Amino acid sequence: MKKKSSLQVIEHVMFDFLIIGSGIAGASLALKLSALGKVALLCKESFFECNTRWAQGGIASVLSDEDNYALHIQDTLNAGVGLCHENVVQKVISSGPRSIQQLIALGVQFTQNTQCNQYDSEYHLTKEGGHSARRIIHSADMTGIALQNTLAQKVNENKNINLLEFHTAIDLIVTDKVAPDFSRNRALGAYVLNEKNKNIFAILAKATVLATGGHGKLYLYTTNPDVATGDGVAMAWRAGARVANLEFMQFHPTCLYDPKSKNFLISEALRGEGAILKTITGDRFMEDIHPLKELAPRDIVARAIDAQIKKSGAPYVYLDISHKEPSFVKNHFPGIYTKCLEIGLDITQEPIPVVPAAHYSCGGIVTDMRGRTGIKSLWALGEAACSGLHGANRLASNSLLEGVVFADFVFEDIASIIADLNLYKNPVVPKWELGTAAEPDEMVVISQLWDEIRRTMWNYVGIVRTEKRLARAAARIDQICQEIETYYWNIIPSRSLIEVRNLATVAQLTVKCARMRKESRGIHYSLDCPITDDKKYKKDTVVLS
Incomplete structure (x- = not known):
């Protein structure tokens, strides 16, 4: 017999902006948007538990006379093996120094240069794989901690930012689902689970932003924290957004x-x-x-x-x-x-x-240079997005760069249309419906599905792939997705259930992308198709919802 749930559904809350994810991308954007209105900054655990927190190396940017934009652009293009969007690469890299200065102004303590005879820079710059010059600004080997500590201080001091820790986004609210008579699909916010208070409610906002990070927990071995379960990609996909290049999961050596x-x-x-x-x-x-x-x-x-x-x-x-x-x-x-x-x-x-170990996804929600997703009032940035910067393989330390630079791009875009956002009339959004759902009898079902997904992805969709392995992965992941959907709608939502559902969705999309690319390029390596085929596959692998 299923246990009766103590979970409560409560009324909606309204904000000007909803940002899901508290890493460098989400937190930087929250600080900027706070000048325009009230911001809800959502994170599944504490503010600090995100991929940014675990970043060691630093941020790549042109910061010395020994380096220049052309070199950094070329290094990025070389790493991306023909799939980088060159206009995006140029804009991001040329914007890098300005964003670094913004972080310094916030108070981030980067390591000072004590070897000025080697290169002309106030800060110590290191060099990583694929780079032709020293250009990685860092805080010893704990750059992520330095960034999150500074951002946390600024977020907590800001009265226009409501930091909602231990809140899990369940699904995006879009007009296609709650008011399909609208002419174009538009994001209205998200349904959210408050783990501590055991309630579900809707956060409605004029602009919704996904900065949810990656999905390294899709694999058995990963450098990512437990929160990296692909929530943004899965929610955006279910809402009607496009995703691309999910076959390109970078494994940190x-x-x-x-x-x-x-x-x-x-x-x-x-x-x-x-x-x-x-x-x-x-x-x-x-x-x-x-x-x-x-x-x-x-x-x-x-x-x-x-x-x-x-x-x-x-x-x-x-x-x-x-x-x-x-x-x-x-x-x-x-x-x-x-x-x-x-x-x-x-x-x-x-x-x-x-x-x-699985480290960073070069694919994600398809966006343009402004972070727009194709769903009105919905933006994405950071690792959750596929902006065109990374192509088939990310150049080391370009990830934190992308997060902080795109925070500027998204802010500038939202600021430019804020008057239009203020004019939108929202339809009536229903409360979350629990229906006949009840507490699960045993949590072992969820842990078993989680383990199966991760082992299947590691064994069949790992560093080296074959057509046979991918076919096996597709068959098992499709079956798991069906099992989860049946289970999901009969069970009271919990963070673990929401995460395993999202993992399964992203696994299914990753396998689909990998099977579409009949070549080897960058991170995607196939024993059956070891040659890079520019005639057929020098393009993004886009999957339509």
């Missing part, structure tokens, strides 16, 4: 291999400062793979590591920076040094065991 601890990213900046990849027998292997060796683009390094793991049978390879002076390592990488020391590993004396 170097995640700490330690069965006892949560997946921990080992920043690419280590390789930028001379760390060497070695087999478990101590042999360097990247010299024969790519001219840039350890600083080759991430997809190449990840595949090389994956090949070594499969060849040796060992579950990891080594990343060795122990040849550097201990003081250098401790000063440049205090976070990584401390974390490794906690598990008994002194990286100044011994190599780090590493394994590739």
Whole structure:
């Protein structure tokens, strides 16, 4: 017998702007939009639990006389293997220095340059894979923490921002669903679950923004936190938006291999400062793979590591920076040094065991340069969006750049049409209907589905793919989606149920995109189609809702 729910449905609340997601993209935009009205900033856990919080390396931007826009643009285009939208790349990169200065003005403490004889910059700049110059501004190896701490302070001080922590967006509210007689689909806000108070309500807003981050939890091994479940992509898809390029999931080459601890990213900046990849027998292997060796683009390094793991049978390879002076390592990488020391590993004396892990999605909700999604009054930015910046593979440290720069672009767009937004008349929005739904008898159903999705994606839609693996993934994921939809409408919504539903939707869309691309390009590598085919596939993989 199903348990009666204590969950309550309450009245709607109104804001000028609803932003779902509290990372660098969402929080930066909230601070800007607060000058125009009341902002609801929604996050599933605390403000700090987002992908930005875990970013180590930094933000790529042209900040010294040794660098220029043309070089950064070309590096980005090279990494994207023909799929970057060049106009977007040019605009984002040329806007980078202005956005960095805005962060500095907010109070972000970036590492100062104490080696002015090397390059002309006030701040220390490091170099990562695929970059032709030092251009990564950072805060030691804990840039994400520095960003979130500063943004949190500014958000909490701002009286026009209502920070709604431990609130999970269930679904977007769009006119196609609640008032289909409207001439064009328009976003009205979202239905939201308040986990602490156990109630569901609608947040209605003139403008709704998805800054929900990525979906690394789609895979068994990931550098992402538990909140990265693709909520924005899934909700936008169900609302009628287009998605694209979901086959391009970037696997970070170097995640700490330690069965006892949560997946921990080992920043690419280590390789930028001379760390060497070695087999478990101590042999360097990247010299024969790519001219840039350890600083080759991430997809190449990840595949090389994956090949070594499969060849040796060992579950990891080594990343060795122990040849550097201990003081250098401790000063440049205090976070990584401390974390490794906690598990008994002194990286100044011994190599780090590493394994590739799902890290960043280059695909997402299709947007233009203003962050518009195609659904009126709905914008998307950051990792949840497919803006055209990354193409088939993201250049290292361009992600935080995209988030903060697009916060400017979206703000400027909303500000330019604010008068029109104020004129919109909203239809009557119904309360969330619980119907006959009840509490589940056992949570094991949800955990079983979650585990199946992640293992299926890891085994069949991972670093190296085949047509047979993708077909198997499609069959099982489609079945899981059907099971979840049947289960979903009979069960009281909970965060775990909402997340597993979203994961399944994004898994289905990812497999669909991967099966459409009959070639290898960037992050998407197929053993059956190893050649890059510009004649047929030099285009985005767009899936229509």
